[in-house]
Amino acid sequence: MEVPYIIKEREDTGLINSKLGIWIFLASEIMLFGGLFSAYIFLRLAAPPGDFARWASELSVPLATVNTLVLISSSVSMVMAWASLKLKDFPKYKMYMGITLLCSFIFLVIKYFEYTSKFSHHIYPSSSTFMAIYFTLTGLHGIHIIGGMIVMIYFWLPIGAKMWDSQPELFTNRVEVLGLYWHFVDLVWIFLFPVLYLL
Amino acid sequence: MSDDHSTESIQEHIRVYIMVFGALAVLTVVTVLASYLEVSTSEGIFLALIIASVKASLVAGYFMHLISEKNTIIWILVLTVVFFFIMLFLPLISYTDQVNI
Amino acid sequence: MSSNSHSHDHHDENFIQKYIFSVDHKVIGIQYGITSLLFLLFGFSLMAIMRWQLAYPDTAVPIVGFLFGESGTLAPEQYNSLGAMHGTIMIFLGVVPLAVGAFGNYLVPLQIGAIDMAFPKLNAASYWSYFVGGVIMMSSFFMPEGAARSGWTSYPPLSIFENGQTVWLISMIFLITSSLLGSMNIIVTIVQLRAPGLTWMRLSIFVWAQFVTSFLLVLAFPPLEAAAILQLMDRVAGTSFFLPSGLVLSGEIVDVAGYGSPLLWQHLFWFLAHPEVYVLILPALGIVGEILANNTRKPIWGFKSVVYSMIFLGFCSFIVWAHHMFLTGMGQAMSAFFQTTTMIISIPSVVILTSYFLSLWGGSIRFNTPMLFALAFLPMFGIGGLTGLPLGLAASDIYLHDTYYVIGHFHYVVAPGTIFALFAGIYYWFPKITGKKMNEMLGKLHFWPSLLFMNGIFMPMFIQGLAGVSRRLADGGESYAHASGVLHLNEFMTTSAFLLGIAQIPFIINIIMSLFSGEKAGRNPWDATTVEWAAPSPPLPHVNFDSEIEVYHSSYEYSVPDAKKDFTPQTEK
Numbered sequence: 001m002e003v004p005y006i007i008k009e010r011e012d013t014g015l016i017n018s019k020l021g022i023w024i025f026l027a028s029e030i031m032l033f034g035g036l037f038s039a040y041i042f043l044r045l046a047a048p049p050g051d052f053a054r055w056a057s058e059l060s061v062p063l064a065t066v067n068t069l070v071l072i073s074s075s076v077s078m079v080m081a082w083a084s085l086k087l088k089d090f091p092k093y094k095m096y097m098g099i100t101l102l103c104s105f106i107f108l109v110i111k112y113f114e115y116t117s118k119f120s121h122h123i124y125p126s127s128s129t130f131m132a133i134y135f136t137l138t139g140l141h142g143i144h145i146i147g148g149m150i151v152m153i154y155f156w157l158p159i160g161a162k163m164w165d166s167q168p169e170l171f172t173n174r175v176e177v178l179g180l181y182w183h184f185v186d187l188v189w190i191f192l193f194p195v196l197y198l199l
Numbered sequence: 200m201s202d203d204h205s206t207e208s209i210q211e212h213i214r215v216y217i218m219v220f221g222a223l224a225v226l227t228v229v230t231v232l233a234s235y236l237e238v239s240t241s242e243g244i245f246l247a248l249i250i251a252s253v254k255a256s257l258v259a260g261y262f263m264h265l266i267s268e269k270n271t272i273i274w275i276l277v278l279t280v281v282f283f284f285i286m287l288f289l290p291l292i293s294y295t296d297q298v299n300i
Numbered sequence: 301m302s303s304n305s306h307s308h309d310h311h312d313e314n315f316i317q318k319y320i321f322s323v324d325h326k327v328i329g330i331q332y333g334i335t336s337l338l339f340l341l342f343g344f345s346l347m348a349i350m351r352w353q354l355a356y357p358d359t360a361v362p363i364v365g366f367l368f369g370e371s372g373t374l375a376p377e378q379y380n381s382l383g384a385m386h387g388t389i390m391i392f393l394g395v396v397p398l399a400v401g402a403f404g405n406y407l408v409p410l411q412i413g414a415i416d417m418a419f420p421k422l423n424a425a426s427y428w429s430y431f432v433g434g435v436i437m438m439s440s441f442f443m444p445e446g447a448a449r450s451g452w453t454s455y456p457p458l459s460i461f462e463n464g465q466t467v468w469l470i471s472m473i474f475l476i477t478s479s480l481l482g483s484m485n486i487i488v489t490i491v492q493l494r495a496p497g498l499t500w501m502r503l504s505i506f507v508w509a510q511f512v513t514s515f516l517l518v519l520a521f522p523p524l525e526a527a528a529i530l531q532l533m534d535r536v537a538g539t540s541f542f543l544p545s546g547l548v549l550s551g552e553i554v555d556v557a558g559y560g561s562p563l564l565w566q567h568l569f570w571f572l573a574h575p576e577v578y579v580l581i582l583p584a585l586g587i588v589g590e591i592l593a594n595n596t597r598k599p600i601w602g603f604k605s606v607v608y609s610m611i612f613l614g615f616c617s618f619i620v621w622a623h624h625m626f627l628t629g630m631g632q633a634m635s636a637f638f639q640t641t642t643m644i645i646s647i648p649s650v651v652i653l654t655s656y657f658l659s660l661w662g663g664s665i666r667f668n669t670p671m672l673f674a675l676a677f678l679p680m681f682g683i684g685g686l687t688g689l690p691l692g693l694a695a696s697d698i699y700l701h702d703t704y705y706v707i708g709h710f711h712y713v714v715a716p717g718t719i720f721a722l723f724a725g726i727y728y729w730f731p732k733i734t735g736k737k738m739n740e741m742l743g744k745l746h747f748w749p750s751l752l753f754m755n756g757i758f759m760p761m762f763i764q765g766l767a768g769v770s771r772r773l774a775d776g777g778e779s780y781a782h783a784s785g786v787l788h789l790n791e792f793m794t795t796s797a798f799l800l801g802i803a804q805i806p807f808i809i810n811i812i813m814s815l816f817s818g819e820k821a822g823r824n825p826w827d828a829t830t831v832e833w834a835a836p837s838p839p840l841p842h843v844n845f846d847s848e849i850e851v852y853h854s855s856y857e858y859s860v861p862d863a864k865k866d867f868t869p870q871t872e873k
Binding site for chain 3: 001003004005010013015017020021024025027028029031032033034035036038039042043046047048051124125126127128129132133136140
Binding site: 013014015019020023024027030031034035037038041042045046053061065068069072073075076078079080083086087179180183184186187190191193194195198199 | 206209212213216217219220223224227228230231234240243244247248250251254255258259262263269271272275276278279280282283286287290291294295
């Protein structure tokens with residue numbers, strides 16, 4: 001016997017288990033990043049006036065803008081990957097998932113350059129509370145990107161993708177759930193970008 | 200999700216995804232340009248957050264399908280957002296309300 | 301991960317699959333249960349050592365004194381370590397895993413007529429994350445610098461510079477992850493896997509309590525996880541999230557960027573830790589409700605009010621947290637706000653307690669062991685709750701904050717409160733879990749002394765607190781003149797603590813004895829109505845029930861007029 005409502009929705013709630021599960025997980029993530037945003041606000045108030053803005057000017061707006069566009073693109077390609085599965089087009093799915101992986105990788109590479117450029121100018125998390133919260137927020141976000149990429153790689157390579165042959169509907173659901181997580185990661189960045197780089 | 204999405208409706212969705220992508224790209228540029236406007240700090244914060252919220256709503260509404268999502272999920276998110284704002288603002292208000300020792 | 305279809309036949313599971321890395325919620329529930337009970341015992345022994353020191357400060361601690369150095373007495377840092385670890389272990393490794401991980405995991409699927417939790421593998425992951433977190437926490441005792449000693453509250457700046465905190469923080473991250481995975485699982489299970497006919501208002505009080513508790517865990521824990529990351533950065537990466545400028549340590553100004561805020565930690569910590577105390581009490585309230593209905597042969601009085609009160613309580617728990625921070629220089633507006641919300645939150649608690657008391661009226665009360673513990677819970681929780689009121693009002697809190705009064709208050713709620721409810725639950729559900737009955741005489745031998753000695757330990761704390769004795773003092777208040785009149789109570793409390801420990805022996809013997817030679821329990825030894833009693837005792841591996849489950853009635857159809865028996869099971873047409 002199996003746990004029900006894995007592929008077919010439960011009638012009264014209209015949901016499958018994994019969809020409800022991922023949204024609850026995302027609710028907890030809202031509170032996690034929210035805690036850090038709350039810390040940002042508190043620390044900005046506790047710092048001397050203009051201190052945060054001064055430290056923020058050390059950051060590269062052009063690089064972050066590119067990263068924002070890259071991440072948004074990865075969000076689009078992710079939802080297109082899912083749509084391709086709904087249209088039963090597996091090759092298209094592989095292409096779009098590949099693009100998503102590529103965009104994520106580019107994001108991390110740009111972040112790598114951002115971080116190393118800071119370190120080479122002797123700017124570390126310990127340099128100021130702004131830099132501390134900057135590295136923590138973007139670092140935690142980066143860890144979430146890496147986590148997402150690991151799951152993406154699993155569903156892109158045969159080891160995970162072979163589920164398409166045996167249980168296409170379940171596979172589509174899995175990709176949709178991954179997509180929800182990924183869009184959330186994009187969402188966090190949509191707020192991180194202006195808050196850290198532009199304010 | 201079950202097969203209640205026909206090929207046509209998926210194609211329709213794809214059109215929407217492309218349009219949202221365009222909007223998001225434009226809004227990203229707008230965000231950056233807006234940061235160069237000569238406004239006060241609090242106005243700047245307000246502006247940046249408004250634009251970010253619009254972008255976030257597009258991602259949440261269309262990419263994450265919240266616009267057609269079931270009530271259970273919507274209510275859980277509403278509850279979460281309420282607590283999110285409480286967590287964001289109450290410490291802030293506590294800080295500004297502090298007794299000056 | 302592989303798909304959800306079970307391609308292997310369950311009968312072919314090897315020992316490891318069946319008992320170690322099982323995905324069966326019953327096995328996982330028992331794993332949580334055994335692990336948490338062992339941690340509770342360990343946390344108790346830490347307290348016993350502390351209490352020895354408080355009563356007999358110049359005498360070596362018996363048996364384990366050699367662990368603390370030449371003299372066998374505790375140095376202040378060691379006392380502080382025991383204190384911090386006692387709190388941490390009892391809350392995060394003991395009570396919550398027992399109440400939610402053990403009781404929740406084991407009973408929720410059974411009480412809703414499901415075969416397992418919604419995500420069985422995630423369930424196993426949540427247990428093992430707890431286990432790893434527990435091992436890491438325990439390992440801190442063996443670190444050269446020793447275990448954490450900044451209180452379970454881990455306040456900076458002390459916690460940034462004191463020893464043992466890094467391991468504590470890393471352990472907390474594992475424990476929080478475990479909790480998040482588990483509570484998410486419970487919510488999805490309750491929403492999605494209820495049996496046909498099991499509408500929301502037909503759910504048992506226990507399931508409602510677990511449902512609300514899980515929301516608290518999902519939404520309140522992450523800010524602490526965020527704060528723990530920040531504190532870890534302060535300790536390890538030299539940041540100053542919580543360190544103000546110009547902080548002087550050992551005569552020197554600390555070399556950090558500064559402009560951090562210790563208050564930020566307090567806000568983020570208490571944002572979790574207040575809902576956390578409702579996490580401690582809600583499952584207990586759920587268990588007590590079940591047992592009261594069963595042993596009065598009556599439905600819970602005001603069932604719907606109790607359910608709505610639990611939901612309101614859960615919501616309110618998120619907006620009262622700063623009543624732990626009245627003494628931080630808070631302004632009037634915020635102070636007034638949090639006092640008001642704190643007073644408001646007492647209302648649902650009172651509604652629930654009153655409903656429970658009223659449920660006794662006119663009942664045919666059976667005084668078996670679970671019922672004794674459930675009955676004792678009521679006044680004990682009442683004392684705990686009432687003594688919270690002066691703490692929730694700033695004017696009186698200014699005097700009582702961080703005194704023994706606080707320790708008395710919260711222990712009344714958790715110890716003769718929650719833990720009694722958990723004992724009640726163990727006695728009540730043991731027959732279902734093992735198929736054997738527990739011994740009633742040993743049960744009563746466990747109950748009466750426990751009730752007596754719980755009060756012996758914690759009632760005098762109110763007296764000491766009102767006299768102004770501060771908490772977390774390694775010398776128990778000896779160096780303070782204002783404490784001199786009440787110090788003699790330390791011996792009385794310590795003796796009660798040791799006798800309380802001895803009173804647990806009949807319980808331990810009972811469990812072991814009943815497991816091996818207890819009387820066979822049968823399917824429904826308590827003549828109960830809820831769904832779990834429709835399963836065999838113990839329930840079948842993986843599928844739980846041996847028949848299709850459909851629910852026809854609400855949870856507590858006891859003494860229905862004109863019915864054949866004095867109870868109508870939910871699953872009977």
